[in-house]
Amino acid sequence: MPDTAPTAAVRSNATVAPAALAEALARQPRVPLAHLPTPLEPCPRLSAALGGPDILVKRDDCTGLAFGGNKVRQHEFLFAAALAAGADTVVLGAGTQSNWCRQASAAAAKLGLKVALVLVHGVKGPMIQGNLLLDRVLDADVTVIPGTDLEVLPAHLAARAEALRAEGRKPYVFGWADVTTQAIGALGYVNAVLELYAQLQAMGRAADHIYLAGFDVTPTGVLYGVRALGLGARVVAINPLRTSVARPVEMARIAGGIGERLGLPLGLTPADVTSTDDFIGPGYGILTPAAREAILMAGRTEGLILDPVYTSKAMAGLIDHVRKGIVRKGETVVFIHTGGTPALFAYADDLALGLRDDG
Numbered sequence: 001m002p003d004t005a006p007t008a009a010v011r012s013n014a015t016v017a018p019a020a021l022a023e024a025l026a027r028q029p030r031v032p033l034a035h036l037p038t039p040l041e042p043c044p045r046l047s048a049a050l051g052g053p054d055i056l057v058k059r060d061d062c063t064g065l066a067f068g069g070n071k072v073r074q075h076e077f078l079f080a081a082a083l084a085a086g087a088d089t090v091v092l093g094a095g096t097q098s099n100w101c102r103q104a105s106a107a108a109a110k111l112g113l114k115v116a117l118v119l120v121h122g123v124k125g126p127m128i129q130g131n132l133l134l135d136r137v138l139d140a141d142v143t144v145i146p147g148t149d150l151e152v153l154p155a156h157l158a159a160r161a162e163a164l165r166a167e168g169r170k171p172y173v174f175g176w177a178d179v180t181t182q183a184i185g186a187l188g189y190v191n192a193v194l195e196l197y198a199q200l201q202a203m204g205r206a207a208d209h210i211y212l213a214g215f216d217v218t219p220t221g222v223l224y225g226v227r228a229l230g231l232g233a234r235v236v237a238i239n240p241l242r243t244s245v246a247r248p249v250e251m252a253r254i255a256g257g258i259g260e261r262l263g264l265p266l267g268l269t270p271a272d273v274t275s276t277d278d279f280i281g282p283g284y285g286i287l288t289p290a291a292r293e294a295i296l297m298a299g300r301t302e303g304l305i306l307d308p309v310y311t312s313k314a315m316a317g318l319i320d321h322v323r324k325g326i327v328r329k330g331e332t333v334v335f336i337h338t339g340g341t342p343a344l345f346a347y348a349d350d351l352a353l354g355l356r357d358d359g
């Protein structure tokens with residue numbers, strides 16, 4: 001079956017028993033990298049501050065490897081694919097403060113592979129702070145390219161891989177907007193939903209809503225897992241980046257790849273997806289007032305540190321939806337904290353927290 005949108009035989013309401021989903025996942029090549037399960041923490045003081053729903057935070061900022069984050073779950077499956085292909089180097093790219101690249105650099109170090117990063121300059125540039133500092137510590141081979149457009153990456157990644165091949169290396173590319181990479185990575189979040197389901201069951205609870213920062217891979221895995229298990233929770237992806245392809249279209253495409261890998265008759269259509277651009281603000285990686293408010297509120301009520309690019313905008317989205325009554329008192333929300341916290345240190349100026357003026 002090609003990696004495309006679901007065919008007629010692939011339905012968006014085909015549910016699977018948890019054991020069958022776990023078995024399908026267990027057949028996928030995987031290397032252990034993450035500390036799992038991550039905690040599912042009640043946040044009573046944050047819930048009270050909002051006067052709204054019960055908020056539980058799924059602490060995927062605590063996946064362990066090199067400050068953790070959502071990509072560690074994805075890399076368990078992606079690095080297994082790279083190792084199976086006999087690679088000695090992985091090639092990938094994103095912005096200079098990329099969490100995905102930092103977690104790949106750590107996974108590569110742990111598995112004895114080299115990593116070549118192509119990083120788009122973006123709003124933070126080659127400042128040796130946060131994620132880029134950690135890339136250097138982890139001995140990543142870094143190339144910074146000018147501009148802010150991440151959609152130029154595929155050509156640069158192909159060229160970098162070609163150059164490595166010419167040097168006698170065996171590169172494996174984790175492609176940008178490449179459905180094979182995306183679908184393999186998303187398996188990590190189908191698995192995360194199984195984990196979440198078991199935790200909610202143990203607490204005697206069910207989620208009415210799941211909110212997360214999501215570009216495409218993570219929310220597709222989450223939505224796929226929720227639909228596969230028939231959980232009924234509303235999944236809301238808060239998108240951090242405007243792109244030429246609409247997120248629901250991309251996510252339906254990725255879901256096709258997940259179904260193909262897991263051998264399940266379940267797909268997603270763009271209409272199944274709730275992804276909003278409402279909290280991006282002026283652009284990717286630019287801190288908004290609402291995101292800043294979310295960082296301060298989560299920190300000061302729960303000691304919970306959010307990042308400036310993804311989770312703060314996702315929490316800003318949740319706060320806004322509570323204030324608008326879209327998410328109501330008495331309901332249960334799971335907020336998936338997807339990590340990214342090392343980037344906070346590159347945003348000290350944007351947060352403008354001085355010793356005397358700390359409001």
Ligand SMILES: Cc1ncc(COP(=O)(O)O)c(C=O)c1O
Nearest residue numbers: 099215216217218310338339340
């Ligand atoms: C902290 C954080 N949250 C969310 C995301 C979005 O993940 P995905 O691209 O898998 O949807 C990223 C991706 O870079 C991230 O670093």
